[in-house]
Amino acid sequence: MSITREFTKGLWEILPPFRLVLGLCPTLAVTTSAENGMGMGLATTFVLVCSNLLVSLLRKIIPSKVRIAAYVVIIASFVVIVELMMQAYAFPLYQALGIFIPLIVVNCIILGRAEAFAGKNGPVASIADGLGVGIGFTISLAVLGAFRELIGSGTVWGNSVFWESFEPFTFMVRAPGAFVALGLFLAAINLISSKLDDRKRRAQS
Amino acid sequence: MSFGDYMLFIVSAILVNNILLAKFLGNCPFLGVSKRMDTATGMSMAVIFVMVMAGMITWLVQYYILVPLNIEYLQTIAFILVIAALVQLVEIVMAKSLPALYRALGIFLPLITTNCAVLGVAIININEEFDFVDTLVFSLASAVGYSLALILFAGIRERFMLTKMPKAFQGTSIGLVVAGFLALAFSGFSGLVGGH
Numbered sequence: 001m002s003i004t005r006e007f008t009k010g011l012w013e014i015l016p017p018f019r020l021v022l023g024l025c026p027t028l029a030v031t032t033s034a035e036n037g038m039g040m041g042l043a044t045t046f047v048l049v050c051s052n053l054l055v056s057l058l059r060k061i062i063p064s065k066v067r068i069a070a071y072v073v074i075i076a077s078f079v080v081i082v083e084l085m086m087q088a089y090a091f092p093l094y095q096a097l098g099i100f101i102p103l104i105v106v107n108c109i110i111l112g113r114a115e116a117f118a119g120k121n122g123p124v125a126s127i128a129d130g131l132g133v134g135i136g137f138t139i140s141l142a143v144l145g146a147f148r149e150l151i152g153s154g155t156v157w158g159n160s161v162f163w164e165s166f167e168p169f170t171f172m173v174r175a176p177g178a179f180v181a182l183g184l185f186l187a188a189i190n191l192i193s194s195k196l197d198d199r200k201r202r203a204q205s
Numbered sequence: 206m207s208f209g210d211y212m213l214f215i216v217s218a219i220l221v222n223n224i225l226l227a228k229f230l231g232n233c234p235f236l237g238v239s240k241r242m243d244t245a246t247g248m249s250m251a252v253i254f255v256m257v258m259a260g261m262i263t264w265l266v267q268y269y270i271l272v273p274l275n276i277e278y279l280q281t282i283a284f285i286l287v288i289a290a291l292v293q294l295v296e297i298v299m300a301k302s303l304p305a306l307y308r309a310l311g312i313f314l315p316l317i318t319t320n321c322a323v324l325g326v327a328i329i330n331i332n333e334e335f336d337f338v339d340t341l342v343f344s345l346a347s348a349v350g351y352s353l354a355l356i357l358f359a360g361i362r363e364r365f366m367l368t369k370m371p372k373a374f375q376g377t378s379i380g381l382v383v384a385g386f387l388a389l390a391f392s393g394f395s396g397l398v399g400g401h
Contacts, residue, residue, distance in 0.1 A: 021377050022233060025321050029229035069289055072318075076282040084278065099328055102281040106321040108233050175227045176388035183374075183381030191373040 003128045010132025011139075016109050017182075018140060018189040023109040026100050027141060028178040034157055037145025039093045041138025043086065043101065045131070047078045048110050052130035055118040062119075071114045072105070079104045109137060148172045148181050211342060217398045218346035224322055225354040226388035231322030235355060236380055238313070245359030249352030251313040253345070255295065256323050259288050260344030263327035264337060284327050289318045322351055358387055 014020045017027045026044070031037040054074050055062075062070045083101050086094040094101065104110070113133055118126040149155055152173030154162045162168075171177045206214070224230050231252075238244045263284050271277050296314045299307040317323060326347050330340045361383055370379060 021236065024232040024236065025229050028232060068318075069286075072285055072289060073282065076285050080278060080281050083281065099325060099332070102328055103230075103321045103325055105281055105285050106319045106324050108319055111319060174392070175229070176385045176392060178229065179226075179381045179385030179388055183378050183383075183385065186378040186381060187371075187373040190375075190378060194372065 003125060006125050006128040007132040010129065010134070010136040012136075014133065015136045015140060015189075016133060017137065018186055019193075020109070020112075021186075022112055023107045023137065024182070025103065026107060027144065028182060029100055030097055031141055031145040031148055031178065031181075032152070032173045033149040033155075034142050034146035036093070036096050037141035037143075038138060039090070040097055040100065041134070041141040043082050043097075044104055044107060044110070045134025045138055046082055047075060047104055048113060048134045048137075049127055049130035050078045050081075051075045051110055051114055052118040052126040053123055055114045056121060056123045056126035059119050067119065068111070068115070071111060071119075075110050075114070076105045109133065144181060144185060147185075148177065152177060206339070213398060214339075214342060215346045216394075218343055219350040219353065220391060220394040221398050223350045223354055223388075223391050224326065224347045225351050226384070226391045228325070230325040231320045231351060234316055234320050235358065235384070236377055238316075239355060239359040239362050239380070242356070242359050242363060244313075245355050247309055248313045248316075249355050251310045251317055252320065252322065252351050252355075253348040254310075255288075255292060255314070255317045256326055256348040256351070257341070257344045258295070259291055259323050259327055260330055260340050261337075262291060263287055264330055264335075264340045267331050280328070280331070284324055285318075288323055288327070292318050322347070354387065354391070358384060361387070 010016075012019070017023050023044075026040050030040040051071070051074050055071055058070075058074075079102060082104065083094075086097075086101060113129060117129045121129070146156065149157075150161070151169050152171070154160060154166050154168040172181060218224070222228060225232065225235055234248060238248045266283055266287055267277075267280065271280060271283060292314055296307075299310070299314075326344055330343060333339075333343075335343060358380075362380060365379065374382070
């Protein structure tokens with residue numbers, strides 16, 4: 001498969017968290033606004049690309065019996081780097097995301113890509129894969145965050161957009177709304193992809 | 206803390222600030238193993254066991270190794286290694302000494318390493334500056350809350366097999382919507398603790 005293909009599959013085919021239902025905890029927790037969702041997505045992308053690269057470079061050295069432990073250490077090291085960098089340069093975002101920054105370590109998307117892709121493929125393809133999946137994840141989180149922010153607090157990127165007497169539907173920014181919003185998004189994506197599959201099949205026949 | 210304070214603390218961790226439904230920790234296994242009641246119970250037992258052990262050990266690691274050596278920034282790496290090693294150790298010991306329990310929990314133990322609820326509770330214990338007894342109580346109460354939500358959810362999800370629903374909603378999608386209503390039900394308990 002070509003490099004572009006490795007990149008673009010992360011944007012639709014295995015788009016996390018919708019097509020590839022992994023990494024739900026950060027998805028549910030930080031998408032109260034578009035800004036938080038995007039920050040989380042970018043932090044995850046950085047860790048994902050770096051860990052994919054390192055895992056791919058070391059894939060012939062790491063013995064397969066202890067590979068999961070080795071991957072976890074690699075991922076954890078990059079998470080610490082992100083954590084310290086965010087403390088230094090993006091402190092408000094660091095506070096908003098809170099406990100979910102150290103928890104990037106146990107985001108199953110990253111370990112999943114290391115195990116399913118980077119451990120078997122070369123460094124360039126692994127970077128493309130990491131970037132694709134990471135950017136797909138970032139876009140998903142930003143869109144979900146924007147949706148919840150618009151309905152739940154009546155704002156877009158922190159700017160109020162509705163008329164003055166608009167009463168925001170605060171259910172959406174609270175915990176139960178996170179589950180319901182993600183469930184509805186997942187259903188929408190299922191619907192779109194089954195429609196697309198139908199069309200493809202009809203075009204072929 | 207007095208006895209009453211502890212009760213409040215426990216009720217809050219189990220019901221009001223439920224780790225799964227209010228703090229969003231450990232959601233991947235929550236959706237993964239909740240399709241059947243027996244897997245949900247197995248996972249719950251494994252989580253209770255590992256979360257309490259991990260809570261205690263990471264607390265000791267933090268205050269007797271990381272803080273004296275001034276390397277708190279390594280917390281994330283140290284904790285995940287402790288949890289991974291602990292899970293492995295529990296697996297080996299259990300296979301040798303408690304084969305019946307091992308057979309029941311077997312496949313769920315390795316999954317727990319990447320259950321963010323375990324690492325999450327370990328980090329919350331440190332962030333909230335709990336002492337050792339608080340850590341023990343909080344870890345246990347959180348794990349019980351996790352199990353309660355997981356088993357209730359599995360009970361609801363088993364009914365889906367008999368239900369007709371739009372194709373797009375089948376599987377995880379309807380699961381998430383129902384989890385949202387479960388979260389809504391749990392948030393109804395917030396009056397119990399007050400001030401939330």
